[in-house]
Amino acid sequence: MIAEQQKQSILSLIARLSPNTEVFVRAAMEKSGITIFLHDENPITSGVFCLVRWEGTNYAYASFMQDMVDDQVIRLIESTIRPYIEDNDPLCFNVYGGNKSIIELVKKLGFTPDMEGYEFVYQGQVPLEFVPTKLTIKAFEQSALEDFVTLFEQSYYQLNKDNGWSVDWYANNKGIFSERLALKSQTDELVSFWSGDRLVGTYIISGKYIQDLVVHPEYQGLGYGKTLLLHALNLLIEQKGHQSVYLRVAKSNAAAIRFYLRNHFVEIASFAEHTFHKN
Missing domain, CATH: 3.40.630 (Aminopeptidase)
Incomplete structure (x- = not known):
C-alpha cells in the first residue's frame, strides 16, 4: 500500500x-x-x-x-x-x-x-470573444472524403516527414479514416469550414482535448486558424461545459507551438x- x-x-x-x-x-x-x-x-x-x-x-x-x-x-x-x-x-x-x-x-x-512533444492548457478569457466568419460550417459528409484526405495529408505532410511517420496514411487507409470522421461527426466532435466548395479547415475534439486543428496550406496565414480555434474553444467551454481545454503538440511543430502560445495556451507537460x- x-x-x-x-x-x-x-x-x-x-x-x-x-x-x-x-x-x-x-x-x-x-x-x-x-x-x-x-x-x-x-x-x-x-x-x-x-x-x-x-x-x-x-x-x-x-x-x-x-x-x-x-x-x-x-x-x-x-x-x-x-x-x-x-x-x-x-x-x-x-x-x-x-x-x-x-x-x-x-x-x-x-x-x-x-x-x-508538449501538452498545453487554455488560460485565456472566458466567455470567448466572438469572431464572425463568412465560411460555411458543416459536419462530415461521405461525399467530401477526398477533400478531407487532401486536407490532412497536405497539412500534416512536413510534420509526418520530420518525425518519420507515414506521409500517405490517409490516402492508404480511406476506409478507416472515413469511419473515424463519420463517428466524430455523429457525436458532434468534428466541425469543418468551407469557402464555396473548398475545404478550408477542420477541427476534431475528444473529451476536453482539441485532437486535430488543421487549415489547408493554401489558406494558412489568413487568420482562419484562430477562427477554428475560437470555434473549438466555444464548443468545448460554452456548449459542452468543460472548465479546461487541452491539446498536444509535437516538439518538431514549432509553428503550431507559437500559434497556441500566442492564443493563450500554456505549457503544462512535456513527454x-x-x-x-x-x-
Missing part, C-alpha cells in the same frame, strides 16, 4: 507527462497495478521510475526534476527494464521530455519513438513516448 504523501508526490511528478497520464497512474494505484522502482522525494533531485501493468501491456514511466539524472539512476532503469524487453508482452515507455539522458537510454535499448516492438 502506498502512503498518501508518497502517492501525491508520485502523481505530481507523473502529471509532468500529462494530466491523462496522471489519471491513468492514479487508477493503477487504486487497483494495486503499479510497481515503484525508484521514488526520490528530495526537492532538488526528486523523481519517479515506475511501471503499470494494464490489460496485458506494460507501461513504464520516468519523470525527474533534474534534466540530466545521475549514472546510478540510468543503470537502475536499464537493469530494471531489460527483463520486460525480453518478455513477450507489449511494452511502452513514457519519459518526461526534459530528461534527455533517460530518453537517450530508452532509444539505445531499442525503443521506437512514437511522439515527443517523450516510445514503444518497444518485438521481433
Whole structure:
C-alpha cells in the first residue's frame, strides 16, 4: 500500500507527462497495478521510475526534476527494464521530455519513438470573444472524403516527414479514416469550414482535448486558424461545459507551438513516448 504523501508526490511528478497520464497512474494505484522502482522525494533531485501493468501491456514511466539524472539512476532503469524487453508482452515507455539522458537510454535499448512533444492548457478569457466568419460550417459528409484526405495529408505532410511517420496514411487507409470522421461527426466532435466548395479547415475534439486543428496550406496565414480555434474553444467551454481545454503538440511543430502560445495556451507537460516492438 502506498502512503498518501508518497502517492501525491508520485502523481505530481507523473502529471509532468500529462494530466491523462496522471489519471491513468492514479487508477493503477487504486487497483494495486503499479510497481515503484525508484521514488526520490528530495526537492532538488526528486523523481519517479515506475511501471503499470494494464490489460496485458506494460507501461513504464520516468519523470525527474533534474534534466540530466545521475549514472546510478540510468543503470537502475536499464537493469530494471531489460527483463520486460525480453518478455513477450507489449511494452511502452513514457519519459518526461526534459530528461534527455533517460530518453537517450530508452532509444539505445531499442525503443521506437512514437511522439515527443508538449501538452498545453487554455488560460485565456472566458466567455470567448466572438469572431464572425463568412465560411460555411458543416459536419462530415461521405461525399467530401477526398477533400478531407487532401486536407490532412497536405497539412500534416512536413510534420509526418520530420518525425518519420507515414506521409500517405490517409490516402492508404480511406476506409478507416472515413469511419473515424463519420463517428466524430455523429457525436458532434468534428466541425469543418468551407469557402464555396473548398475545404478550408477542420477541427476534431475528444473529451476536453482539441485532437486535430488543421487549415489547408493554401489558406494558412489568413487568420482562419484562430477562427477554428475560437470555434473549438466555444464548443468545448460554452456548449459542452468543460472548465479546461487541452491539446498536444509535437516538439518538431514549432509553428503550431507559437500559434497556441500566442492564443493563450500554456505549457503544462512535456513527454517523450516510445514503444518497444518485438521481433
